[in-house]
Amino acid sequence: MSSILVAKRRDDYRPSDFFIDTVDISFILSPENTEVCNIMEVTRNISGCDILKLDGEQLNFVSLMINGRLAKENIDYTLHENGLDINLDVDHATLEIKNTISPINNTSLEGLYYVSGAYCTQCEAEGFRKITYFLDRPDVLSKYRVTIICDRPELTYLLSNGNKLEDTLLEDGRRKVVWEDPHRKPAYLFALVAGHFDRLEDSFTTSEGREVLLEVFVDSGRLHQAGHAMSSLKKAMKWDEDTFGLAYDLDRYMIVAVDFFNMGAMENKGLNVFNSKFVLAEPKSATDEDYFNIESIIAHEYFHNWTGNRVTCRDWFQLSLKEGLTVFRDQRFSEDMSSALGCRIKQVKVMREHQFAEDAGPMSHPIRPDEVLEMNNFYTVTVYDKGAEVIRMLHTLLTPAGFRRGMDLYFARHDGQAVTCDDFVQAMEDANDANLSQFKLWYSQSGTPEVKLALEQNQLRLTQTNKPTPDQAVKQALYIPIKLSMLDEKGLEHTVDEEHLGTFVLSQEAATISLPERLQHGVPVILTDFSAPVKIDYQYTLDEILHVLRFAQSHYAKWDASQMLYSRLIRLAYDSNEDNDNDNNSDNNNDNNKYNAGQIQSLTNLIEYLEQATLPDDVVAQILCIPSFETLAIEYTQLNPSRLQSAHQELTLLLARTAKDCCERRLKEQRVLPYRYEQSEVNRRTLFAVCIRLHVLALSQEGKGNDLLSAYAQADNMTDKLALLKAAQQADINAFDALMIDFEEEFGHDAVVMDKWFALHATAPRDDILSRLDLLQAHSQYSVKNPNKVRALIGSFAFYNTQGFHAADGSGYKYVVDFLMKLDAINPQVASRIITPLLQMNRYESTYKSLIESQLSRLFTQKNLSKDLFEKLSKTLA
Numbered sequence: 001m002s003s004i005l006v007a008k009r010r011d012d013y014r015p016s017d018f019f020i021d022t023v024d025i026s027f028i029l030s031p032e033n034t035e036v037c038n039i040m041e042v043t044r045n046i047s048g049c050d051i052l053k054l055d056g057e058q059l060n061f062v063s064l065m066i067n068g069r070l071a072k073e074n075i076d077y078t079l080h081e082n083g084l085d086i087n088l089d090v091d092h093a094t095l096e097i098k099n100t101i102s103p104i105n106n107t108s109l110e111g112l113y114y115v116s117g118a119y120c121t122q123c124e125a126e127g128f129r130k131i132t133y134f135l136d137r138p139d140v141l142s143k144y145r146v147t148i149i150c151d152r153p154e155l156t157y158l159l160s161n162g163n164k165l166e167d168t169l170l171e172d173g174r175r176k177v178v179w180e181d182p183h184r185k186p187a188y189l190f191a192l193v194a195g196h197f198d199r200l201e202d203s204f205t206t207s208e209g210r211e212v213l214l215e216v217f218v219d220s221g222r223l224h225q226a227g228h229a230m231s232s233l234k235k236a237m238k239w240d241e242d243t244f245g246l247a248y249d250l251d252r253y254m255i256v257a258v259d260f261f262n263m264g265a266m267e268n269k270g271l272n273v274f275n276s277k278f279v280l281a282e283p284k285s286a287t288d289e290d291y292f293n294i295e296s297i298i299a300h301e302y303f304h305n306w307t308g309n310r311v312t313c314r315d316w317f318q319l320s321l322k323e324g325l326t327v328f329r330d331q332r333f334s335e336d337m338s339s340a341l342g343c344r345i346k347q348v349k350v351m352r353e354h355q356f357a358e359d360a361g362p363m364s365h366p367i368r369p370d371e372v373l374e375m376n377n378f379y380t381v382t383v384y385d386k387g388a389e390v391i392r393m394l395h396t397l398l399t400p401a402g403f404r405r406g407m408d409l410y411f412a413r414h415d416g417q418a419v420t421c422d423d424f425v426q427a428m429e430d431a432n433d434a435n436l437s438q439f440k441l442w443y444s445q446s447g448t449p450e451v452k453l454a455l456e457q458n459q460l461r462l463t464q465t466n467k468p469t470p471d472q473a474v475k476q477a478l479y480i481p482i483k484l485s486m487l488d489e490k491g492l493e494h495t496v497d498e499e500h501l502g503t504f505v506l507s508q509e510a511a512t513i514s515l516p517e518r519l520q521h522g523v524p525v526i527l528t529d530f531s532a533p534v535k536i537d538y539q540y541t542l543d544e545i546l547h548v549l550r551f552a553q554s555h556y557a558k559w560d561a562s563q564m565l566y567s568r569l570i571r572l573a574y575d576s577n578e579d580n581d582n583d584n585n586s587d588n589n590n591d592n593n594k595y596n597a598g599q600i601q602s603l604t605n606l607i608e609y610l611e612q613a614t615l616p617d618d619v620v621a622q623i624l625c626i627p628s629f630e631t632l633a634i635e636y637t638q639l640n641p642s643r644l645q646s647a648h649q650e651l652t653l654l655l656a657r658t659a660k661d662c663c664e665r666r667l668k669e670q671r672v673l674p675y676r677y678e679q680s681e682v683n684r685r686t687l688f689a690v691c692i693r694l695h696v697l698a699l700s701q702e703g704k705g706n707d708l709l710s711a712y713a714q715a716d717n718m719t720d721k722l723a724l725l726k727a728a729q730q731a732d733i734n735a736f737d738a739l740m741i742d743f744e745e746e747f748g749h750d751a752v753v754m755d756k757w758f759a760l761h762a763t764a765p766r767d768d769i770l771s772r773l774d775l776l777q778a779h780s781q782y783s784v785k786n787p788n789k790v791r792a793l794i795g796s797f798a799f800y801n802t803q804g805f806h807a808a809d810g811s812g813y814k815y816v817v818d819f820l821m822k823l824d825a826i827n828p829q830v831a832s833r834i835i836t837p838l839l840q841m842n843r844y845e846s847t848y849k850s851l852i853e854s855q856l857s858r859l860f861t862q863k864n865l866s867k868d869l870f871e872k873l874s875k876t877l878a
């Protein structure tokens, strides 16, 4: 096996032998052959080291000068596949390295790439080494000066980090722009963008009195879609000053929207690059969810300026230092800007739907991983979202004021440094005089803890189980804050933890809480607000779940109770389908048979409660949503996906019938106003989407149609249109086809909007889905080189088209693997994301498992397999 297929370990960290103090880098841009000249001042850090090992990948070396003298190959330096080793037995030197690169042939979208007439860079995590030879590691901080020379006057903007020093027309007609970033930074925060854009300008005066120029660059003709991004940026700047006392530190803040991007967005210093879907919005083309995501991602990248850029990571194992913390910060921001409950539910859904699955699969890793083969594989829901949950627990345990003290100390100590997660926790400890040594296990231990709760006569017993994961056999008890209360028989809610603050800390394997007599027949309300990223095991009866739904004070707890009820009913249907599978005489189609009268009644009771309670629209909407297939799947071992899919569908239909009047009434009550993105309207539209979907389902069961077409024609916004399309997709396939044609006619020109169209097609439950996918890949708006298109079409199919993907003959699996074989050579990072659902192989029943296994084995033998896929496949097939 080649040496690059050996994983790196966190424990092997060593400080860099050399530092690079300044970088003076020039680019002569050309799509096929860009010339790079990189002048660096280097300093020896570890005495005795006499070889400077620079990283470099896919570069054409031209020349090296050491202190003004032309260096000779094999005497002064050696070149190899992954870089350049320079013999350097001095404490200081000036190096000048020339190389060329080919941006137009760079389909990986990492390094410098050229696509649809614009140049763009992406350097995190290790992309700078595809631009020039460098110490491409985040603990090497340098001051950058960047010169961009371009002979194409139509590229109106030549951008890089920091302040613009010079913009001149050279005698030969070429343009030269020079930028300087006064802040030292790691190479992964470098950026260069050159293209023709429209520009939206605004300004913000910081609390320190700095006047900041704000600029949003978008494709020409889209200026009217940039306003929401700009106002989100200003809100984020203000919020970070108000909440954490953090102000912006440059005179210019630029955001560029590009159509070809591997991720959501990137926090390059002073020059954020965004996937255009997280910038562009107008009511006609963007949903409420898009508006929400734009606001939160703009904030996320802005918040990185302090948590990530001013204080950065020592090494990539510490990624959660910046990502977990910054996700937590953007979550708090969104909670303040919109509905806190709605935000929390979204966050919890991400954990239960995606993170729990990752932690139960072959890629299970702690939020601070110990071993990495391909760093791009570790931008995960674990590092990001579980990382944010860990920060949130600190915030809960230390209180908001204590957390703020810890943040202040963290910046006071580490501004301008590259540090570790331990440094962060140390600041939290020192600022609060707290002992977080057991808490820190959250950083090193992988897997989802399970907390079992038992109501014994006069006490509650809590037990935590931390099962072994593929990466870690031995686990320890974690420090788990559990928000907990008890409802008495009358429905009065009582705190039960010793300090009566409502949060019990389970720090040992088991603990008990004694109960006063009046609570000995009560019902626990547990893990309210998802106070820790754990699973709860408590054997509620259906009536007890309804008791929580009715009487818990917290809307979150009510929602969580509804989810428990649905999961329980689906489990019952799943188990009864299993019996039916073994008994050919039974009638599989009559879903009423799956449930006894009491079980059906529990659903009726839930709807009755919704009708009589006065809950906000968004809470009702959330309570009417059944957990997704993916969320449920994690609860099953030896899963038969098609059986779960049927059970899910059966409950959906039963809910639609039970809630028919409720939905009808709420649909009638809707007072439609012209579109505005504001919370009460968002809540109303959310409820509309849920009700219309259930209602259309209920009608279609009665053989009746619904006039979706005219409702669609009347909708003035994308949120309602998409709601109607989804309703049609699930219940009325003729209306769906008609609406999709209409949609394509209206939005066929808009790449961002068409992603929704591709995704709707890809998730439609239809028997000919694979030939549909073939046709869609031939669509003029589709391109295998564009990650958004690939995710919208093939990604949506693999993640969310349960019926097609898990087809019993294995054709869905084969389709995705055939596609991955092609995609891996073009863009391995995207291929490595699309493969995710297949990694769950070991949790499926043997027939499905072996179908997936044979496809993955076929992929594994592919020639020139990327490191990205190699790492995941070798772990899955191990």
Ligand code: PHE
Residues within 6 Å of the ligand: 122, 124, 125, 262, 263, 264, 265, 266, 267, 300, 301, 323, 379
């Ligand atoms: N650092 C980016 C963010 O979280 C994500 C990213 C990672 C983007 C790697 C591109 C490449 O905001």
Ligand code: ZN
Residues within 6 Å of the ligand: 300, 304, 322, 323, 326
């Ligand atoms: Zn981030």
